[in-house]
Amino acid sequence: MVAKRFLKIGITCYPSVGGSGILASALGEELARRGHEVHFISYERPFRMPSNAPRLHFHPVVINDYDLFKYPDYTLPLSVKMAEVARNYSLDVLHVHYAVPHATAAILARSMLAGQPATKVVTTLHGTDTTLLGRDAGYGPAIRHALNASDAVTAVSAWLRDETQRLLKIERPIDVIHNFYAPREPRRTRAEVRAELGFKDELMLVHHSNLRRVKRIDILLEAVARVRPREAFKLVILAGEDFSPYQSQVERLGLADRVVVREKVLDVEDYLQAADLGVFASESESFCLSILEGMWFGCPSVSTAVGGIPELVVSGETGALVPVADTVELARRVESLVHHPLERRRLGAAALLRARAMFSAAVIVPRYEELYGRVCATDRG
Numbered sequence: 001m002v003a004k005r006f007l008k009i010g011i012t013c014y015p016s017v018g019g020s021g022i023l024a025s026a027l028g029e030e031l032a033r034r035g036h037e038v039h040f041i042s043y044e045r046p047f048r049m050p051s052n053a054p055r056l057h058f059h060p061v062v063i064n065d066y067d068l069f070k071y072p073d074y075t076l077p078l079s080v081k082m083a084e085v086a087r088n089y090s091l092d093v094l095h096v097h098y099a100v101p102h103a104t105a106a107i108l109a110r111s112m113l114a115g116q117p118a119t120k121v122v123t124t125l126h127g128t129d130t131t132l133l134g135r136d137a138g139y140g141p142a143i144r145h146a147l148n149a150s151d152a153v154t155a156v157s158a159w160l161r162d163e164t165q166r167l168l169k170i171e172r173p174i175d176v177i178h179n180f181y182a183p184r185e186p187r188r189t190r191a192e193v194r195a196e197l198g199f200k201d202e203l204m205l206v207h208h209s210n211l212r213r214v215k216r217i218d219i220l221l222e223a224v225a226r227v228r229p230r231e232a233f234k235l236v237i238l239a240g241e242d243f244s245p246y247q248s249q250v251e252r253l254g255l256a257d258r259v260v261v262r263e264k265v266l267d268v269e270d271y272l273q274a275a276d277l278g279v280f281a282s283e284s285e286s287f288c289l290s291i292l293e294g295m296w297f298g299c300p301s302v303s304t305a306v307g308g309i310p311e312l313v314v315s316g317e318t319g320a321l322v323p324v325a326d327t328v329e330l331a332r333r334v335e336s337l338v339h340h341p342l343e344r345r346r347l348g349a350a351a352l353l354r355a356r357a358m359f360s361a362a363v364i365v366p367r368y369e370e371l372y373g374r375v376c377a378t379d380r381g
Ligand code: GMT
Pocket: 018, 019, 020, 021, 023, 098, 126, 127, 128, 156, 179, 210, 212, 214, 284, 285, 286, 287, 288, 289, 290
């Protein structure tokens, strides 16, 4: 039997609430649990990064706001910190989540380390780094350069891999490693959460996201407003950002007593265990970690068939998929599942099984370990 090689891995991600940061934090935590030494490098401690866990370290990037710059720069101090940590801790791998500007900073850091034992750069694409910024003439060439210079590139869905190759005209191989989720134990009971939210017998619809434009909260609210009878449900929105821009629409649609909003929620598990059905109207989504989070609590979803979502949700088996911007169909599928509890539970049970079988830490983390092993075994020459 070959002894397992424990690696020293630097991870850079956005530390705030957002799918790429959540995934990167969970990956770092799991890698440390498996014996690797993990160094997070970012401007803030990732919000889900546990304190006092063995082999888990955090290195802050300090950004000075010099008067001579109109815009503060993050890429250079990040690359200097990456090189410093790589040198001081002999990192085997720098794994960056979200290409902009992390991949460019990592390539620069690797150049600064020239002549020393090689640190390999792995870039994981999460979505808008390709689908939005990749189309931007001011970013596209820099992203293409950083991806071509990375030792390995991964994408969180096959759809995102194909989009990246098409949009950025990249021919190099991109490994698809889907996202995983490792739910924490809820701190409150389902009954306690429902009481806090003011529920009686209503069904709990849930939507959780950062509310950015691609999430199409406008369409989501319009669809929910069509569902009858209204007394049968309430929609809980766990908002990563300020919900106030949508408040007037909630009132106009007569949903004021049907929509409950909680902003900047960190304990999503508490709410997801109490939810009956997820609703998503995104017009672009490379994966949709939020759907997966619900699946882990047996919560099926109705969502748009867009981007990588069909790799996660099997329509009719673990949830329902509807065309983008089809408010009527979205409402129809939600209403049908509101009225058919057995069907809802069947989909929820299958969603949980699928999450365990395909999107668990036990399945996904070894794929990253295998990738690290592969890049560490190669010499860039
Ligand atoms: O736009 C967001 O939701 C944030 C973004 C991020 O980088 O955190 O999310 C992207 O990455 C998530 C984790 O891989 C995916 O689950 C989301 O689908 C993806 N968002 C988009 O593609 C719009």
